[in-house]
């Protein structure tokens with residue numbers, strides 16, 4: 001299973017990368033805004049840290065606008081994946097760009113049928129948002145299971161990126177279901193590494209070590 005980090009904060013990206021846990025990065029306009037930096041500057045720095053797919057999102061709502069933005073974005077680096085919203089215009093852009101070899105991550109997916117449409121249009125990645133579904137009392141992980149089944153039924157190769165991850169249980173369930181990727185905030189990556197019994201074990205080993213003759 002691949003881990004992407006869901007942030008535009010290069011400090012977090014470097015820290016997780018140093019742990020050997022980052023296979024790729026996803027950003028979105030909100031995360032870029034949070035970084036307080038210029039879009040292209042951040043993306044350029046991210047591609048210099050991580051050698052893997054880096055998603056950069058378009059903001060146009062019409063296909064010609066998305067295609068124009070995509071052409072600029074892919075000039076930055078060969079690892080750029082263009083993120084487009086799951087709308088009819090987004091699908092049109094996905095078809096046109098994927099036919100030209102541009103890798104597309106279709107984002108803001110909230111149903112299995114939206115994921116199927118994105119895969120049919122030629123997306124390399126589909127991003128269903130589990131946390132935001134949970135927020136409105138719908139079963140976020142349930143749609144991951146359904147998308148996995150549908151893609152396996154018909155041999156779609158689009159990779160499922162579990163997005164809007166809020167906690168370690170989302171990551172555990174993504175792995176159990178067989179999602180290809182989870183894109184995880186830095187705080188959740190750190191939670192995954194922690195266990196109270198690991199900390200207690202270290203404390204006990206160090207305490208016992210004190211009694212070893214020096």
Ligand code: E4P
Pocket residue numbers: 006026027028107127129131132163164165183
């Ligand atoms: C995915 O690519 C998105 O950037 C992200 O996972 C959205 O998460 P949020 O619902 O926590 O904003």
